[in-house]
Amino acid sequence: MFKLSDGVAAYTEFDARLFREDDRSKVAVALGNACLSKAQVVLSGDYNHRKRLVYVGRLVREKEVGLLIQAFLSTLEKGGDFQGLDIVGAGPEEKVLKELVSKSAFPDKVLFHGHLAPGRQLASIYEGALFATSPGYAGLSVVQAMAHGVPVIVSKNRKHSPEIEACEEDLTAVFVEDGTVECWTRELLRLGENSNHWLARRVKIAAFISERYTFESMVSNFLNLVSLVEEKKK
Template sequence: MVPCRGRVAPTDFIYVGRLVASKKVDILLHAFRLFVAVHPESQLHIVGTGDQYAMLQGVVRDHSIPGVTFHGHIAELNDLRAIYDTCVASVSPGYVGLSVTQSFSLGVPMIISRNEPHSPEIECVVDGVNASFFETDAPASLCGEMESWYGRAGQHDDRAAAIAADCKNRYSVERMVAGFVEAVNA
């Protein structure tokens, strides 16, 4: 995949994944409510479906949170890339799954909840380089990390290529086959 940068500094954030309780998207919505009060130009893109879809839309409505778009499921990579292209960072308010490698492959850093039962993909995270952590279940802490990445948005073009290259090096077919062969020969 090619990193999706090369234009004006991004202003938005994205969540891609299932809309279920364990993903804690409500924490992200409350953090974004704090963030957008200071940065009204920012948007939050929610990509995915799940049993909390209607409840999360209710949180947005009940708290009058501006700038939140629920896209539903997006299957086309180019459509997803167009959204990632506007984003400062992706966010994982619950446990990290495969979306971290997708975000990194597109050159977009991720903000991650610190104390979750993360999937094995967490091993590709380098704190301060391609990701940062916030205190679990703390919207104010998440908002602080959003502020931090937003303040460095102009540097993301330079960082995007490095994030994408690192992901490609770790998750190429050749690297995975080499790891498998090494395990079999051990």
């Protein structure tokens, strides 16, 4: 189909670049993926006092939420000053994860909210978050977090969805080299001590998503593709 087309609407910039390298006569534009409009990209609340972590996603083994909980609890044992960890989502691992928390020395520091659809309640959780986290497979939730100005922490050596392209090292995200409790604990302690750097990036992170990962930007990119194809035909 690619050979017969005049242009390609790619999912990511990486894909678009591969198409252009394969056939320089073709027009290839990345549309990006979106789960919200520009009006839903927000930076509200007193974000200078955010000191919580948040995980949003399914509670399944491949997401490695247990690793996150263990690392978070370990930071508290080592004197870390995170105020809490919010778990948003549901799944087969929920019972095991709750038992892990209840048997710890800090059972009141991890809150399970269940599944929450995008809206005011979920937005309020993001408002209190210093970082969003995804120790296992990372998906569209990273874009959702950044839309609220929240940077994300992800494992470098895990498979992720194409939305991982939005995670730019030290700009919108932090990559943890090793997917172990020890490595995540060290990184969380380091990031907690360097919170001002990330708090100062809130507006830029939200603006980054507004420009590249909203419904409006997808439409704009598609129209740009049509325009480039028509221009090439002249």
